[in-house]
Amino acid sequence: MSMLGNKIAVLEQSLVRVPVEKARRLFKNVQRSIERENVHLKKQMEQLIARGQVVKLSDSSEISGALEILDSIIERVTLLREKLMVLRQDQVYIKEILAKRSDHIVEALNSLSTKDPNFAHWMSTRLNRLIAEYLLVRGYLDSAGKLVEDRNLNGLVDVSDIAFGKAIEYSLKQRRTAECLNWCHENKPSLKKIESDLEFDVRLQQYIELVRSGDRIEAMSYFRKHIAGAFSKNADQIYHALALLAVGPDTTIPVYKELYSEDRWDLLAQKFSTVFTTLNCMPPYPQLLVTLSAGLTAMKTASCTPHEEMQIKLLRASNFTRSALCPICYTELSSASEKLPYAHHTKPHVEPELVLLPNGHVYSKPKLIEHAKTLRLDSDTTICDPFTGQNFSIASLKPVYAT
Amino acid sequence: MDESLKDPINIDPCIEVVDDLLGKLKTIRQNIYSAQNAAQAKTEGIAQLQTAIDDYTRSVASAQKAVYTGLSKAAKSVERTFKVDLSKAYDPSVFEGKLPDIDKAVALHLIRQGDFDTAKILCKEAHISIPKSTVDSFKRMYLIVNDIRQHKVDSAVEWATANREKLQQLYSRLEFELHAMQFVNLLSQPSRPDGSEPALDYARKNFPRFAADCMPEISKLTGAFMYRSRLNSSPYHDLFTSEKTWDNLEQLFIKDFCSIMSLTPLSPLYVAASAGSLALPDFVKMSTISSQKHAEWTSLNEIPVEIDLPKDYVFHNIFVCPVSKEQTTARNPPMLLPCGHVVAKESLASLSHNNSRHRFKCPYCPNECMSVQCVRIYFEPEDNENTEEMDSPMED
Incomplete structure (x- = not known):
């Protein structure tokens, strides 16, 4: 393992966190199934013993009664076994993706330097993976799917999980609550553990919609069934919700106006998304954005500006300055980099043996001479500004001490 | 990576225990079913059943415990390996309102790496439009790159010839390199029935144009002709056998192709x-x-620590004023003192007490000067008043 590898492997945590969390849930599922069956077995056993002691029947009915209970036990244990076998398939899947992901991480661990082919290969896979994740989070499911398929990223991106969450988020934006409530039901213990009031919020919204539609009786009945129970925790909101029955949707009172606001659906969708990523141990922000923000900031200088018009001249001078290649100055990302801070430098990063040309440009003298030679100039007397194409006599150059 | 992470869960022991119970239950059932003495069979059966279930409850508990131990080992390993919270290093407000820009950058990146179909779908999903000409250019680039990978240069030569002038502006040697490669390709062909040599004909036709710039290379190439029949053992074998030459040619082509489109390679x-x-x-x-x-973060919107990146990721010549310790910018540009030392304009103003005729000592050396003697300099070339009007041609 290399230093560089160790440093960058830390970045891949969501690759491991998500499947390990899946394994944890799978185990909870196993536990629950076994526990349920244990309780039942105990009950059946008691029944059987009770029968054996109390009831005195003829031999044959005695036997058939016992066999009946035994058969039902066998049937249920068989069902338990089937259930465990289904869960075992999930286990196989978790192992498969972890194996693939660990190969990917090992590639990073083995990279000795940024020039290492391991690094380049890891980096390009990583970037495609981050792009796929970003596209999924943005809701561009089709392009994400295509990228995963074409670049063989299966197992490296939690496509179905993210897409599943997106579908529920989308249903909330479409003003539908059934999908989200169903999910809340399935994840009740986990939601309770993180003390999330997502379900309450969704129920409240459903109630608000009933009030909005004018169906007060239905609204009241919904209120009693689903909202009143949460009184101890959400007293204020519940008072306001009740008062809503008396205040129409065209109200100007801020509290009620807020409750009637259509924006609540988007906030609800957002809240669901946050809870969903937390429960699944997914990163709170797409890793592409986190990575780009760090990378662009580290490269950004105080003088980075878009230089579209100068691009060709700068490319011509690319032996002298690499600024034509700067990702921040270049159009594709320059606008996205606007709000980023720039990197801190305590010392200059300039070339040695600098000279000043009469036009104000500063270049490395050895490079100017080399450049003059490739242009077939008399490099003893004349040099050429690679950017402007102006020729100058060597006598006109002044030394610059900038380091 | 920690081994426990590769195998965080194994529920097989639980399944084995259940299988075991199932087997016992079936045996008990069989015993009762086929017993002669019903009452005895039943009593025995219940006793056996009690034992079987007790056994099962115990073993299934310990099997679950084993699964749990493995799982918590993995969970601990995750916490240990990945204790840093990456999201702490990210402030989502920096990209606020910029996500459409990033969508577009992603689409362009996909086009650059040849994922044309994915990019097309993304453009539709994200309502992005990318000029068809850009997409077509990259498609053409990939066609030519594929040819180069198969050691065919015709399509690249055709492109380079059509863009000769622009390539010359970039001081590019691509066209010559392509002809050289084609010449080497032709070396392996036998002479024609009429005695003429395809390689030599090609050289006569294409090399003279480069005589001024590339004479040493041309001599070397034509020299190789002498060894045509046994190139592999000749001093010129590296011209011929090296896969790396082809890789370099491919890189050079991509670089120049992108440059001419004003794109970064x-x-x-x-x-x-x-x-x-x-x-x-x-x-x-x-x-x-x-x-x-x-x-x-400092008020200058500058991060507080220096982050060391490899040289490949440094794109600008950066000057830090020795007086103010700040990076120079267009508003606070570097100024050259007559002695050859450089300070930022604001530092110069304070050194000279805002008086252009005030003599002051250079912060670096004993020389004295006045700010009126100092000139604005450019560590990075740009269009400025001294360069604009006299954009003279390259050749004399």
Whole structure:
């Protein structure tokens, strides 16, 4: 393992966190199934013993009664076994993706330097993976799917999980609550553990919609069934919700106006998304954005500006300055980099043996001479500004001490 | 990576225990079913059943415990390996309102790496429009690159000839390199029935144009002709056998092709993501320290620590004023003192007490000067008043 590898492997945590969390849930599922069956077995056993002691029947009915209970036990244990076998398939899947992901991480661990082919290969896979994740989070499911398929990223991106969450988020934006409530039901213990009031919020919204539609009786009945129970925790909101029955949707009172606001659906969708990523141990922000923000900031200088018009001249001078290649100055990302801070430098990063040309440009003298030679100039007397194409006599150059 | 992470869960022991119970239950059932003495069979059966279930309850508990131990080992390993919280190093407000820009950068990146179908779908999903000409250019580039990978240069030569002038402006040697490669390709062909040599004919036709710039290379290439029949053992074998030459040619072609489209040869998204992957651990560290010290980023919108990136990721000549310790900018540009030392304009103003005729000592050396003697200089070339009007031609 290399230093560089160790440093960058830390970045891949969501690759491991998500499947390990899946394994944890799978185990909870196993536990629950076994526990349920244990309780039942105990009950059946008691029944059987009770029968054996109390009831005195003829031999044959005695036997058939016992066999009946035994058969039902066998049937249920068989069902338990089937259930465990289904869960075992999930286990196989978790192992498969972890194996693939660990190969990917090992590639990073083995990279000795940024020039290492391991690094380049890891980096390009990583970037495609981050792009796929970003596209999924943005809701561009089709392009994400295509990228995963074409670049063989299966197992490296939690496509179905993210897409599943997106579908529920989308249903909330479409003003539908059934999908989200169903999910809340399935994840009740986990939601309770993180003390999330997502379900309450969704129920409240459903109630608000009933009030909005004018169906007060239905609204009241919904209120009693689903909202009143949460009184101890959400007293204020519940008072306001009740008062809503008396205040129409065209109200100007801020509290009620807020409750009637259509924006609540988007906030609800957002809240669901946050809870969903937390429960699944997914990163709170797409890793592409986190990575780009760090990378662009580290490269950004105080003088980075878009230089579209100068691009060709700068490319011509690319032996002298690499600024034509700067990702921040270049159009594709320059606008996205606007709000980023720039990197801190305590010392200059300039070339040695600098000279000043009469036009104000500063270049490395050895490079100017080399450049003059490739242009077939008399490099003893004349040099050429690679950017402007102006020729100058060597006598006109002044030394610059900038380091 | 920790081994426990590769295999965090194994529920097979639980399944074995259930299987075992099932087997026993079936045996008990069989015993009762086929017993002669019903009452005895039943009593025995119940006793056996009780034992079987007790056994099962015990073993299934210990099997679950074993699964749990493995799982918590994995969970601990995750916490140990990945204790840093990456999201701490990210402030989502920096990209606020910029996500459409990033969508577009992603689409362009996909086009650059040849994922044309994915890019097309994305453009539709994200309502992005990318000029058809850009897409077509990259499609053409990939066609030519594929030819080069198959050691065919005709399509590249055709492109280079059509763009000769622009390539010359870039001081590019691509066209010559392509002809050289074609010549080497032709060396392996036998002479024609009429005695003429395809390679020599090609050289006569195409090399003279480059005589002024590339004479040494041309001599070397034509020299190789002498050894045509046994090139592999000749001093010229590296011209011929090296796969690396082809790789270099491919890189050169991509670089020039992108340059002529005014595009950077490496995808900016790729560069930024690699730099980010290298820099992120430092950012995490920085955010941890600054949150402990309650220190904010400086008012200059500059991060508080220096992040060391490999040279490939440094794109600008950066000058830091020795007096103010600040990077120079267009508003506070570098100024050259007559002695050859450089300070920022604002520092110059304070050194000279805002008086252009005030004599002051250079912060570096004993020389004295006045600010009126100092000149604005450019560590990075740009269009300025001294360069604009006299854009003279290259050749004399």
